[in-house]
Amino acid sequence: MSAVHLDIEGAVAVLRLDNPPKLNALTPDMLSALAGHCDTLEQIAEVRVVLLTGDHPKAFCVGADISAWAGLPPAGFARTWVRGGHRVFDRLARLSKPTIAVLNGHAFGGGLELAAACDIRVMAPKARIALPEAGVGVVPGWSGTQRLLRLLPEGAVKEMALFGRQLGAARSAALGFVAEVAEDPMALAMEIAGAAAQLSPRATEISKNMIHAGAGEDSAALIEALGGGLIAGSDDKAEGVAAFAAKRTPDFSGK
The missing domain is CATH 1.10.287 (Helix Hairpins)
Incomplete structure (x- = not known):
């Protein structure tokens, strides 16, 4: 069974990451499923807006599953894991329909990069964002030093990537990375999606x-x-x- 679910209710589609034991850390199968769902959604004209969230009370997505890439040789890590992940995230970013990342919990590493691939983001008050890759001896690999720089000031990205700092919801909103902060970010996202679905x-x-x-x-x-x-x-x-x-x-x- 896929750990990325697609639910469609009228004009709104919801993609849900479902890997609770690992706080929705991304596996190769999850990346493939996400890409497949994006291809499917592109063909469904009735869907006007796409939401992406995580099925865990504390985590949207804490990044990539370390066990999936730890044993890869350098060439395989660069070619298969990094470039492969980029293709999936780019597919999401370039979806023709508006997308909303619903940060119900923490978005770390690849999870933050995944949220950055969506058009806008809403966030729970206790959620945090971070780029913790240096703590395990690697670097951001799925656009954390590229696409994220178009959404956050250079200094904020450096805080996370070079100093290991986490940014809270209020700071994320103040910097413009998050559209709104809400106790129930999914309810807020559905409200935003409902209004967007009425547009051309x-x-x-x-x-x-x-x-x-x-x-x-x-x-x-x-x-x-x-x-x-x-x-x-x-x-x-x-x-x-x-x-x-x-x-x-x-x-x-x-x-």
Whole structure:
């Protein structure tokens, strides 16, 4: 049974990390399941908003399961674990639908990087964020020194990565990393999702693409996707396809 569950209720989908014995630490199977669910959600037009949370009262996700990578040789660690995880997190970050990370508990290491891959975050008052990798002799590997720097000041990232400090909910909100802090972050996230679900899905998708392109999130592909979407609705595209099928010279109108 997958340790990442997908529940869909109308326009809102909820992804739940479910590895309680290890405080929702991420395993290779969980990463694969998360990627698969993202592919599934991309195909379900009825889903307008995606929430990501952890099934544990104290933890959203405390990072990567150390037992999954501790024995990997250097090349395998870099190629399989780090790059493989990046592909999954990038898949989540580039989901066409708005995403909300519901930090019901602590988000450490890979868990913090996972939350950073979502569009916004809500957080429980007692939850904390951290980059504790140096404590076990490694470095952040799933965008903690890259994507996270677009969401938090450099000094705050250095506090966590270089000094082992944890940031609480109030500080995370003050720095803009968290949208809101609430005793029941899931209820708040559902409220936000409900409002977002009433917006135009095409408008929010294109807005997300434009924002990501401006922020440098997969900008090359997004620029081409936006251009492709624009040209796909043109008369010239329809004429070009029709002419190709009829084996004739196209008569482009420029419309």
